[in-house]
Amino acid sequence: MAARVFAIRSLAGHLKARYSLDRDDLDGIERLNGTARSFEPNQYLLREGDRPKYCSFLVDGFVYRHKIVADGGRQIVSIHIPGDIIDLQNMLLQEADHNIQALTAATVLLFPHEEVVALAFARPAVGKAMWRETxxxxxxxxxxxxNVGRRDARERTAHLICELAMRRESAGLGPREAYELPMTQEQLGDALGLTAVHVNRTLKALQDDGLITRSKRSVAVNDWERLRAVADFTTNYLHLGQG
Amino acid sequence: MAARVFAIRSLAGHLKARYSLDRDDLDGIERLNGTARSFEPNQYLLREGDRPKYCSFLVDGFVYRHKIVADGGRQIVSIHIPGDIIDLQNMLLQEADHNIQALTAATVLLFPHEEVVALAFARPAVGKAMWRETxxxxxxxxxxxxNVGRRDARERTAHLICELAMRRESAGLGPREAYELPMTQEQLGDALGLTAVHVNRTLKALQDDGLITRSKRSVAVNDWERLRAVADFTTNYLHLGQG
DNA sequence: CGAATCGTTGATTCAACTCAACGCGAGTGG
DNA sequence: CCACTCGCGTTGAGTTGAATCAACGATTCG
Structure with a gap:
């Protein structure tokens, strides 16, 4: 029932908001042969070992990338929100080194690698924008x-909440004070290098301390400054400024 | 006294070995205004918050990048060996989000960002090579x-040893069976998200099991296949194939 | 309504940390 | 040349944060 965040309109629109691109740059992007595709929750967009031919622009929904280790453990290595270009990482590599999976129902636009690469070098402003995104x-x-190597569970969890809040806000998806976070505690654990049980306790502790309120699949940040301090969070690594 | 690995001759030479570049591509690289610079062990090449103007090609020595967290803890986020282009990561970003420090005495070639970017788009083959490196x-x-999120100390440590062995071998710096690893246990801990004490115990355990021999600042891999298995190490994520 | 998934909580265990001491070799300076 | 320091490695004892194991609620869905 939770309201779906509004869909990002287009790749061109999204890049335009962050980079100075001229008419020809935007035309080039709009002329790319993008095909829309929908994925169900948990559906794989790409599997380790695949040879991807498309990079995808996330229009709607959440997507994450993960790796599996020897004992079957899973580590989520990134979480993507609408507006992210998901698969630039694989563009110039032959074989995917990780899995990409839909967290929620998701809609993406697929663009053929060759076309994207050709555009990147035909229109350097576009190329720089995409390179910068990677x-x-x-x-x-x-x-x-x-985060995983040197922060404890409390800091780590708070940090992830801050990061997603900031990235969402910066992408124009809504305020950082409250947002949908449609991840199970199991999935949060896989992102944080913790077990689901410990995530549960950690979230509860953050809530008991009045820092956040967690209900169903959404988070409210009750005290941004204190949460920020607990998390040791700064925005510098997100490079939010104009490219 | 340990023999220094032979210096990588040039950026052009190094890229040529991994990418198909034509005469004009190589000329372009060689015409870049590279200035050599030497660093002492522990000297900073770049600090978080700096606005770098150069990207650097590591000719000789070891260099690492790290971040500092709130409690003063340090996390090494990458280790570089000769042949690595250290600072492409900062090229299109304004402000460095991490520190870069020399592990040993190191020699680098500095190239101005604007020149490198200009070349990348003037000679797409060069641009693709550099982008791919990033x-x-x-x-x-x-x-x-x-590694840090989902492997225990033993696997983690073995994994790092495998990775560095493989990357060195692939860069033509010598066989993976034995190599100089001029890191203190403190530094290894900072790379692995462990304490120096625990690194000590972990290395000892690996040694007692006959997997490695560690003396001073070098490692010998006694049983590559078993170490590989312990580490859950594969080469796929290194993308060693021809670009 | 029953099954499945996810969240919650308690009891126990264990991997890694902390604290502390000591060894050792490489400089250094008297 | 020896004594001293300093950085690094080694080892032991005790602590702790997170994992594990297990059971039970709550919610959703067919």
Whole structure:
């Protein structure tokens, strides 16, 4: 029943909001052969070992990428929100090194790799924008390494809540004070390197301390500044400024 | 006294070995205004918050990148060996989100960002090569998230040893069976999300099991296949194939 | 209504941390 | 040349944060 966040209209529209692109740049993007595709919750967009031919622009819904380790454990390595270009990471590589899976029902626009690469080099402003997007994603990965490697469960969980809040707000998807977070505690654990049980206790502790309110699949941040402080969260690694 | 691995000659030479570049591509690279610079062990190449103007090609020595968290803890987010282009990650971003520090004495070639970007779009083959290098680094970051998030100390430590062995071998720096690893146990801990004490015990256990031999600042892999299995290590995420 | 999935809670265990001490080799300076 | 320091590695004892195991509620859905 939860209201769906409004769909991001187009790749061109989204890039335009963050980068200075001229008419020809935008035309080039709009001329790409994008095909819409929908995925059910938990459906795979891509599996490790696949050789992807498309990169996808997430229009609606949540998607995440993950790796499986030897004992069957799973680590979520990124979470994507509408407006993210999901698969630039695989564009110049042959074989996917991770899985991409829909968290909720999701709609994406698929663009053929060759076309995207051709455009990137025909229109350098577009190329720089896309390259920059991949670098920001890499920066977020580095922050996740630090998060999982050097912060305890409380800090770590708070950090993820802050990050998603900020990224959503910055993408124009709504205020950071309250948002839909349609992840199970199991999935949160897989993102945070914790067990579902411990996520449960950690969320409860954050709630008892008045920092957040969690109901069903949404989070309300009751005290942003204190949560930020607990999380050791800063926005610098998100590189929100104009590219 | 340990023998220094031979220096990588040039950026052009290094890229040529991995990508098909034509004469003009290579000329373009060689015409870049690279200036050599040396760093002492522990010296900073870049600090979080800096606005870097150069990207650097690591000619000789080891370099690592790290982040500091609230309690002063440090997380190393990547380790670089000769042949790596260290700072492509910051090229299109304004402000560095992490620190870069020399592990050993190191020599780098500095190239101005604008020149590198200009070349990337003037010579798409070069641009693709560089972009791809950044994507591979991002892939390694994802593996590190999984390593720190979902593997125990033994697997984690073994994994790092395998990764560095493989990357060195692939860069033509010597066989994976034995190599210099000039990191203190403190630094290894910061890379693995462990304490120095626990790294010590973990290395000892790996050694007692006959998997590795560690002396001073070098590692010998006594049984690659068993170490690989312990580490849950595969090479797929390194994308070693021809770009 | 029953089944399945997800969240909650308690009891117990264990991997990794902390604290502390000591060893050792490489400089360094008297 | 020896004594000293300093950084790093090693080892032991005790603590703790998170995992594990297990059971039970709550909600959704066919």
């Amino acid at each position: 670098l920001i994603e890499a920066s977020i990965s580095r922050e996740w390494i630090a | 994507l591979i680094e991002a892939s390694i970051s994802r593996e590190w998230i999984a």
